[in-house]
Amino acid sequence: MNAQTSFPVFVTAGFLIWSSAFVMLYAAASAGCAFGWQMEMVGPLSLQRLVLLGVWSVHLAAFVPLGLALRRRGSPGDRRSVFADAPFWITGAAFAATVFIGVPGAVLTACA
């Protein structure tokens, strides 16, 4: 795929990861409180916290292959092209947003 035909993929992939992270964090937070995961301790952490951290880190990890693919795709000659630049901006923004969104799950009180 060249810079153009792969554009729809790369322009959405980052935020699709973000969307998945967001939905799963919210779902895990709600389901965890409904089923009492915050009470069950696994080592120093509650099961609730463990699941949230797991969801978060899996999604952060998903940016690694995406970033590599983006690098392989490279940047075609035309510097002013949306096709060339927008995927980089968007993927970066999506990664930052995924970092941002997970922090509350790591630190805040789970079920009150």
Added chain:
Amino acid sequence: MSAPSDTHPARTAGDPAPPTSPVALHKALDAIWRTPPGWGRLSAVNHTVVGRRFMLTAFAFFTIGGLLAMLIRAQLATPHSAFVGPALYNQIFTMHGTVMMFLFAIPMLEGWAMYLLPKMLGSRDMAFPRLSAYGYWCYLFGGSILIVALAVGAAPDAGWFMYTPLSSRPYSPGINADVWLIGVTFVEISAISAAVEIIVTILKLRAPGMSLDRMPIFAWYMLITALMMLFGFPPLILGSILLELERAFDWPFFDPTRGGDPLLWQHLFWLFGHPEVYIIFVPAAGLVSTMIPVLARHPLIGYTAIVASLVALAFLSFGLWVHHMFTVGIPHMALAFFSAASMLVAIPTGIQIFAWIGTLAMGRPRLHLPMLYLLGFFFVFVTGGLTGVMVAVVPFDWQAHDTHFVVAHLHYVLIGGFVFPMLAAAYYYLPLVTGRQTVYGLGKAAFWLIFLGMNATFFLMHLTGLKGMPRRVHTYLDAVGWTELNLVSSIGGFVMTMGFALFVVDVALQRRYGARTRRDPWQAETLEWAIPLPPTSYAFLSIPHVDGRAPLTDAPQLGAKLAAGEGYLAHARNGWQETIAVEALSGRPEQIVVLPRPTLLPLVSALATGVFFVSVLFKVYLLALAGLAITVCLLLAWTRAGGARSDIGPLSAGRGLLLPTHLEAARPPSWWGMVFLLLADGTMLASLLFGLFFLAVIASGWPPPAGLDGGVAAGAALAAGAFLAALAGRGALARARRGASPSLLLAGAAAGGVVALGGVAGLVPALPDPTTHAFGAVSTALLAYVGVHAAIGLLLAVYGLVRVRRGFVSARRTSDLSIGSLWHDYVAGAAAIALATLFGLEGMLAG
């Protein structure tokens, strides 16, 4: 949905007639494209006409909404007001919100998009002109239901947000709530159809050479908006259907005593409701991004950054919905996700604000009237954005929520983010619409009245809210200290209204008495100014080739050249309405699209749809079924005018270019239309599944008393039938493309549909009763969803057979089959998901 065409294959010819003079060509094209006069106006499908109708109708509804606002301000001007009682007041504020959101803002932006997009993209019309018209009539009729209800005193009165259980039957026994559900859903048909149409138009109907990254920035804004509509509206439509089912048939989706939950409604409503705010703002921002570079005489800075921030905004705006629900008792951590996302969504907006200011700073801005309104926009919208950040702060929202602080905030956002840009755009585009020069005197006075009145109404209202005045109260005591603040707000409201009245007078005068303007009065960048003013029915006499983002700046004489017939399609052939479709990304020319001529079918179809909705409203279900059947038949009849019984082959598009017609293209616009329609459809299914899981986890009264009672064989039949139909549909398409007869496989697809429907029928008795517990209600709704889709699949398979027999399908002309195959695939997927959910959940609940 059918191929948008109206062809007369008998008269096809390889090459158009020899070139004639531009004037003769103008006459010939106008004869083909123009909307007939008199009663023929009802048959209009042209984007200029329908777009203008959308905008004028939306403004009429805006007037009604504004008058309702005046009644609200009259009531609240003094404490202990005896102007109206609570019953009437509840109708007034409910209708004010409903009218402004559903009957003004959304249709207004659809109108702008329809009016401007083809002209900006270098196309002669939208992709599905009859769908535009159908959407318009649905909007007009649905809106009329609401207004008639208001006139007879039966308007909705449970708030524009219709929270259950207040809107459920025990607490709203009258027809009022049904009016909202039916009227708004009717109107939403136009939103979904407009969304599909806008997306396909932007992706396909552009001038040759206009790759995605050469599109005018407004097209990017509208593409993103329309995609958001595609995913934002289905949750609301689903929620409305479920609530109407609860009200009419006692299916307890939202009843906490029977496994339902009132919060499910809030989730579905705000899943729509928050993106909605951006759906309203983004197109207006697109107009700002279009006007600022022209008024600043400098290209927009950060085109790519803006595109990127729009993509980010589109996604982020779907992660905010719970910030309308910070006080419903959701745990703090879950709220924090939404608070964080609400902060993030401010950043793409910040990027745009500073890109605009930077563009102004680098250019030599002119303080014309549109610029004055844009300055008003900056002040009002930035203020609204800042208070928006405040209410996204969880603890602060615990205080501010449901107070007049939020009323003030949302009016800053919506008037700042929508109305001011609309007014700026109205003055900017007035020369385009009317062909007359704009005179500024009255417009300036109107600006100051609107701007000062708006701030007088809403600035101090922030304080009213912080001093504890809840929303939606019809009266208050003098002792609480809100009296003076409310009086100031009311006076401001009336000043603002005078401003709008002056605006109407001004526009009417300009239209009537303005001097003729020359082409492109603004020295603008984009193609909408390369056409004659006011626009001709066919927009472009010939279609340009685009080499950059600012075709008109690059070639100021482009308009004259196009009018002299130096572009593509400079001919009148076969009485066809021709325009060019391109490959979506590169802008390489791909097809000649032959668009449908004016027809009464959209109006008649919308009337039949209206019969359905009004019958549901009055609970005459037999008539409703008849209305539905007639609507479906009429929609299928749209295709009678389309198609060809013989292959035409590539035709000349002018300038040495040979292109196939859309009938012989592998993926005509209608195929893309079906793809995007299915995305919306899938969102509806996803919303229903969300509802099921939400209830299972959150609602009390789960697990349900009764689960599935057998039904495995019927479920297997449904799965097998749907799978068979999908397989046969694909096979039929493949055979047709090879030139072999697809009839047998189409019959197979139909048989698969019958088996699937048999499976659905067999599953019905296995499901728990829909009225005793929400599980029964949701699973029945899920099965009904699959059943309706399987039935449509059957219809499409039979329709494909008929089209094959009549000779409309050949190796080149396969769109009837490819669209059907898409549908069969979707039904198979939906059936699989529904069955897996039903039986999987059954297993979990039992185990």
Added chain:
Amino acid sequence: MAGAGLLLAGCGGPLSTLDPAGPSAASIARIWWVMLAGAAVILAFVLVLLAVVFLSPDRLRGVPGRVWIVGLGLAFPLVTLTALVTYALLTGERLIADPAERDVVTVRAVARQWEWRFGPPDGPLTAGRLVIPAGRPVHVAVTSEDVIHSFWVPRLAGKMDAIPGHVNVIRIVAPAPGVYHGACAEFCGLGHAAMPFVVEAVDPAGLNAAGLTEARP
């Protein structure tokens, strides 16, 4: 602007969030004043930029696009908003009703069209008046018998919706004895404007007289 003067002068009132009488409402009011100051500075900055653009156009012409887009558009809000959301969430953590909190009094609030009734967790309900001990944290378990209402005592804390089928807990503290006014904040039909109630904080000695029971030891 004239608003600013009025704003400072007229913050009082029986339902005013800007005249806090308890720690929750006070910390939220503090957030408000911080945000108001920040918002005023940002708005002024944007307006000054626009004024300079039109009044002294050459002054900003040399500022490169990167500064506008990345500096002002991206970095500036990102930093500001991160700081704000951190401050807000940490404040929120201190306001929520933690079920593990000790030395807390639990009461229930039951809404219906169109009145509020209050009482101990298992005891009888009385209409329109909630009695709590002054100086001690109180967890109010809020629910509804019909439609959705919202429990709101602006001078003490934020609001909490009363939803049928749900029991939501809100934490309020009234440091000093006194009467604090409350209202229904969620639209609930014809009588929405007529659902006032009072929270009466009494000296803890009067607690038993009010018939309240101790919560978890």
